[in-house]
Amino acid sequence: MQHSSPFRLDLWLQDRALRGLIRLLLWLPYRVRVPLCGWMMAQLIAPLAGYRRRVRKNLARVMPDLPPDEVRRLCRAVPDNVGRTIIELYSGAEFVAVARKTPPRGPGLAALDAAHRANRPVILVTGHFGNYDASRAALLGRGFRVGGLYRPMKNHWFNDHYVAAISRIGTPLFARGKRGLAGMVRFLRGGGMLGMVIDQHMRRGTRLRFFGHDALTALSAAELALKYDALLVPTYAIRQPDGLSFDIVVEAPIPQDTPEAMTQALNDSLEVLVRDHMDQWFWIHRRWKAPPL
Structure with missing residues (x-):
């Protein structure tokens, strides 16, 4: 698809990295790739991208009395669900079969x-x-x-x-x-x-x-x-x-x-x-x- 917006190297590199990761994960069986992508998002990507900090900030705003142990759990569990969701959306018929089960x-x-x-x-x-x-x-x-x-x-x-x-x-x-x-x-x-x-x-x-x-x-x-x-x-x-x-x-x-x-x-x-x-x-x-x- 042709785009009129100016070329941005940072966005292009970001896309290439994500495409490569998704392609690698799609080689794996569905029951392996989904939890693996969740783990990668929670343990590797979330700390670098600032997602844990954002989860903490949002929770502190709306649920300030949440126990610290629960906050720590959510800082890991929320990105895990995000990662699972992303690779599921790229899994086509396999994801559809699970959703319709x-x-x-x-x-x-x-x-x-x-x-x-x-x-x-x-x-x-x-x-x-x-x-x-x-x-x-x-x-x-x-x-x-x-x-x-x-x-x-x-x-x-x-x-x-x-x-x-x-x-x-x-x-x-x-x-x-x-x-x-x-x-x-x-x-x-x-x-x-x-x-x-x-x-x-x-x-x-x-x-x-x-x-x-x-x-x-x-x-x-x-x-x-x-x-x-x-x-x-x-x-x-x-x-x-x-x-x-x-x-x-x-x-x-x-x-x-x-x-x-x-x-x-x-x-x-x-x-x-x-x-x-x-x-x-x-x-x-x-x-x-x-x-x-």
């Missing part, structure tokens, strides 16, 4: 079945939790038409093969912004289910609460649901104790309200889940960057 469950599943029969659009919302693409893979396996909205990465070399990788999990995919807007709207109007991840800091987002602190959050999922009369449904893939399989949960649809109230309900839904599985959320994100009032 256990049928989805939850109070929202009947609503998805009904929407599918009625050709009614659905906005599926998840967070950077467990493996955020396992729900999409599992619901595609159930016969639903599930597309994905993704946020293009700053490193366009890495972005190109990342998008190719997640395309092997399922299509269609739509880039956030003007480039993917027209296709995304057609997909929703045709009764598709659009998967979105909304738990990252958005500079132009709305100040909502997450773990008791202000977090700038995009209202786009709720706004799309209201505009196209789509169901707004939280769904999550909870990594199981074996480190490989998932429990795919589909929660009840969020009732229609203001975009702010609906998005706060999504934040609250994710927070409940994260509190139950602290090591599965991406605490390495700079989630709380809202400027003071």
Whole structure:
């Protein structure tokens, strides 16, 4: 793919290193490569990249009373889950088979079945939790038409093969912004289910609460649901104790309200889940960057 942005040697070298590591890992059996990538991220990459420091900083902000032993555990366990997620997304059919092994469950599943029969659009919302693409893979396996909205990465070399990788999990995919807007709207109007991840800091987002602190959050999922009369449904893939399989949960649809109230309900839904599985959320994100009032 051609790109108009100027050449940056640091990003190109970063991409070459990541490509080489991913290729090496993909030579290994799935049950070996996934935990190995988790270990490498936790023990080798996280200390160099400052991920442990960021995990500590985020936990100190929102859960200052967390016991020190638990903080130390999360500084290792969170990057481990991130590493597992990355190599799973590059594992194509092997990852899809694992994600579809256990049928989805939850109070929202009947609503998805009904929407599918009625050709009614659905906005599926998840967070950077467990493996955020396992729900999409599992619901595609159930016969639903599930597309994905993704946020293009700053490193366009890495972005190109990342998008190719997640395309092997399922299509269609739509880039956030003007480039993917027209296709995304057609997909929703045709009764598709659009998967979105909304738990990252958005500079132009709305100040909502997450773990008791202000977090700038995009209202786009709720706004799309209201505009196209789509169901707004939280769904999550909870990594199981074996480190490989998932429990795919589909929660009840969020009732229609203001975009702010609906998005706060999504934040609250994710927070409940994260509190139950602290090591599965991406605490390495700079989630709380809202400027003071």
